[in-house]
Amino acid sequence: MPFLEVRDVSKKFGEKTVLKNVSLTVNRGEVLAIAGPPGSGKTTLLKIVAGLISPTSGRIYLNGIDITDVPPHIRGFSMVFENPPVYPDRSGYENIAFPLKLKNMPEAEVRKRVYEIADLLGIRHVLDRKPSTFSGGEYQRVALARALVTNPAVLLLDEPLRNLDAKIREYMAVWLKQLQLKIGVTSIYSTHDPLEALTIGTRVAVILSGEIKQLGEPLTILNNPVNLDVDDYVSIPALNIFKGTAKAFRGKLVINIDKVSIEKNVSSELQFEERNVIAAIRPSDVSVVKTYQSGTLSGKVELIQYLGANALATIRLNDIAIRVIIPKTIQINEGDSIYIVLDPRNVRVYDVQSKQRIDL
Amino acid sequence: MKIAKVRVVNVTKRFGDLVAVNNVSFEVYEGEIFTLLGPSGCGKTTTLRIISGLEKPDLGKVYIGDNDVTTLPPQLRNVCLVFQEYAVFPHMSVYDNIAFGLRVRKVPKEELSKKVRELAEVLELTDRLNTKAGRLGISEQQRIALARCIAVEPEVLLLDEPLTFADAKVREKMRRELKKIQRELGVTMIYVTHDQLEAMMLSDRIAVMNKGRLLQVGSPIEIYDNPQSLFVAHFIGSPTINTIEGVLVKERGRFLVKRGEVAIDVSEFMSSYHNVESLLGRNIVIGIRPEDVYLDVNGPIEGVVEVIEVSGERLAIHIRVFKELVLKALVPIHEIVSEGERVRLSFNLEKVHIFDKATEEKVVLSRVK
Numbered sequence: 001m002p003f004l005e006v007r008d009v010s011k012k013f014g015e016k017t018v019l020k021n022v023s024l025t026v027n028r029g030e031v032l033a034i035a036g037p038p039g040s041g042k043t044t045l046l047k048i049v050a051g052l053i054s055p056t057s058g059r060i061y062l063n064g065i066d067i068t069d070v071p072p073h074i075r076g077f078s079m080v081f082e083n084p085p086v087y088p089d090r091s092g093y094e095n096i097a098f099p100l101k102l103k104n105m106p107e108a109e110v111r112k113r114v115y116e117i118a119d120l121l122g123i124r125h126v127l128d129r130k131p132s133t134f135s136g137g138e139y140q141r142v143a144l145a146r147a148l149v150t151n152p153a154v155l156l157l158d159e160p161l162r163n164l165d166a167k168i169r170e171y172m173a174v175w176l177k178q179l180q181l182k183i184g185v186t187s188i189y190s191t192h193d194p195l196e197a198l199t200i201g202t203r204v205a206v207i208l209s210g211e212i213k214q215l216g217e218p219l220t221i222l223n224n225p226v227n228l229d230v231d232d233y234v235s236i237p238a239l240n241i242f243k244g245t246a247k248a249f250r251g252k253l254v255i256n257i258d259k260v261s262i263e264k265n266v267s268s269e270l271q272f273e274e275r276n277v278i279a280a281i282r283p284s285d286v287s288v289v290k291t292y293q294s295g296t297l298s299g300k301v302e303l304i305q306y307l308g309a310n311a312l313a314t315i316r317l318n319d320i321a322i323r324v325i326i327p328k329t330i331q332i333n334e335g336d337s338i339y340i341v342l343d344p345r346n347v348r349v350y351d352v353q354s355k356q357r358i359d360l
Numbered sequence: 361m362k363i364a365k366v367r368v369v370n371v372t373k374r375f376g377d378l379v380a381v382n383n384v385s386f387e388v389y390e391g392e393i394f395t396l397l398g399p400s401g402c403g404k405t406t407t408l409r410i411i412s413g414l415e416k417p418d419l420g421k422v423y424i425g426d427n428d429v430t431t432l433p434p435q436l437r438n439v440c441l442v443f444q445e446y447a448v449f450p451h452m453s454v455y456d457n458i459a460f461g462l463r464v465r466k467v468p469k470e471e472l473s474k475k476v477r478e479l480a481e482v483l484e485l486t487d488r489l490n491t492k493a494g495r496l497g498i499s500e501q502q503r504i505a506l507a508r509c510i511a512v513e514p515e516v517l518l519l520d521e522p523l524t525f526a527d528a529k530v531r532e533k534m535r536r537e538l539k540k541i542q543r544e545l546g547v548t549m550i551y552v553t554h555d556q557l558e559a560m561m562l563s564d565r566i567a568v569m570n571k572g573r574l575l576q577v578g579s580p581i582e583i584y585d586n587p588q589s590l591f592v593a594h595f596i597g598s599p600t601i602n603t604i605e606g607v608l609v610k611e612r613g614r615f616l617v618k619r620g621e622v623a624i625d626v627s628e629f630m631s632s633y634h635n636v637e638s639l640l641g642r643n644i645v646i647g648i649r650p651e652d653v654y655l656d657v658n659g660p661i662e663g664v665v666e667v668i669e670v671s672g673e674r675l676a677i678h679i680r681v682f683k684e685l686v687l688k689a690l691v692p693i694h695e696i697v698s699e700g701e702r703v704r705l706s707f708n709l710e711k712v713h714i715f716d717k718a719t720e721e722k723v724v725l726s727r728v729k
Binding site: 037177 | 527529532535539554557561580581584595598650667668669672678693694699
């Protein structure tokens with residue numbers, strides 16, 4: 001039995017459907033990351049799990065017990081928001097101790113718990129300080145400590161790193177993952193950043209326009225997206241997407257994009273007449289060579305953007321532009337001629353209407 | 361031949377006791393994208409505001425072209441500033457937004473119309489010209505704000521974290537748009553951001569700032585490959601560079617970096633330099649980028665995979681080597697590795713950086729031929 005279950009939950013605000021038949025389960029001790037762009041319904045979903053708003057239809061179960069109508073403070077969950085309300089006139093200690101004091105816990109026990117959690121989160125040094133002196137990372141950790149100090153059954157984190165500087169965000173994402181591995185609190189973590197979700201989640205649910213499009217382990221989602229929108233969403237740098245045609249026969253899939261033809265081995269059961277498709281390939285799955293070799297496509301470097309270990313180049317081929325990750329060992333300049341190598345295995349093909357993967 | 365379009369010379373700015381900008385000098389070349397990069401409070405925005413004329417420096421000079429503009433008010437400097445909040449006029453059409461500055465300057469109607477349409481073409485706003493600006497998405501609003509600035513033909517375009525409010529996916533796309541537009545128009549741009557990846561992807565050259573000081577200026581590749589200080593090494597690059605702190609000692613003919621239980625053998629690296637002996641007994645920090653650490657079954661270092669971080673097109677594997685030391689290695693996304701696994705590592709010794717722990721500056725060693 002799953003620890004927490006969201007079963008067929010929909011939510012409408014007036015005419016607007018924010019969540020559409022969302023079903024998912026969270027296992028005890030795991031982090032389920034909910035990844036989706038702003039406005040996709042992540043916060044609404046978390047608030048429904050927390051009990052802060054009611055679903056229009058559908059149920060929530062904890063340990064098999066229906067808790068849909070149980071008020072939030074009885075559920076024993078904690079939630080950390082994007083801008084957590086840390087009390088500005090109270091010290092770090094008082095902020096963390098606050099939920100325990102609400103429960104009238106004896107002072108000695110409060111002190112013990114606050115120090116324990118502060119040590120675990122590495123924030124003992126802020127206990128005597130006021131929030132105005134906290135750094136962004138410290139502020140979020142105090143909010144997190146306050147959420148954890150009550151030993152919640154489920155921890156709900158709504159974009160907790162969103163307002164931090166890029167560099168601190170990267171550090172905090174890994175830190176959070178390490179913390180979670182240590183304390184094992186069952187968590188739901190929402191973020192607009194697919195890389196953050198794939199790093200932090202034991203499993204990841206990709207939510208787009210209020211619907212869960214794919215739920216699975218991070219590397220499965222990354223390497224085997226079932227849907228064009230999921231592929232597009234998790235791909236950073238941005239996915240190359242081309243309109244084209246394809247036909248499948250005798251274990252071959254022939255894809256035509258612009259003036260380029262690509263042949264890919266597929267299951268012999270896959271057979272269809274020539275039709276319009278969408279082909280997608282990630283910039284990291286395309287490579288380049290500086291001199292012509294048979295099978296390569298000739299192009300011109302339009303733009304170079306450095307990433308650090310390598311660079312992202314936008315290359316123009318006739319009427320299409322393709323983005324390619326180029327290792328720093330290949331030195332190129334904007335305006336150079338270059339040759340592209342496409343590995344057909346890395347080209348994924350999607351149906352134009354349903355956007356579902358068709359080359360499996 | 362590179363022509364300096366903007367020169368900032370020995371500029372200092374204080375706010376009360378705080379030295380926001382501390383004796384900063386740099387040149388921005390004509391037609392380049394120059395980025396001021398650093399964490400919150402490093403002085404980058406104040407520097408930009410000094411160039412725009414919104415702030416006056418306490419000391420130092422600012423030149424645009426050949427003119428000393430230090431005391432000129434913003435409106436006489438021929439620069440245009442695009443803010444975090446794009447400040448498009450939401451109830452005006454896109455056309456009127458772009459035309460705004462031209463009307464203020466009483467540009468004749470035909471010329472104005474031609475100009476607006478040309479810019480709309482480059483910025484892909486042509487089919488939006490009659491739409492109210494407030495109804496458009498942030499990517500479009502940003503392009504409108506840019507077009508309105510570019511329309512008045514400023515000598516320099518100044519941008520203060522214009523992508524802050526966009527989400528990760530949109531930001532990546534907008535960086536590309538912005539660079540393409542700059543390439544097409546050739547306008548000189550000074551850009552401010554706290555996001556190192558944004559700076560790397562966008563810029564021709566980057567100036568890294570911290571605590572009011574300018575630490576290093578260079579192309580993205582120079583800054584990344586040859587950081588002159590520990591701060592720059594740390595700040596640039598994602599995942600962050602690995603650092604190993606300790607005292608350099610020589611034991612049984614081997615060079616080791618030791619601290620507590622941490623002991624890393626760096627003999628192979630050190631043996632290719634002359635003046636290594638002078639470093640013995642000193643506190644140093646070794647920096648090695650995650651892409652220069654390899655999973656290698658024959659590697660000299662052993663550890664346990666703790667966290668797998670998805671880092672764009674690769675995986676960053678965090679490996680606990682000692683209780684006090686975690687090293688990151690970048691591997692292809694298709695690599696099969698799991699948390700809890702025991703692995704061995706090796707370094708690309710060519711790519712090791714050494715910093716003095718006390719000064720945090722790069723230690724210059726002379727290479728044995």
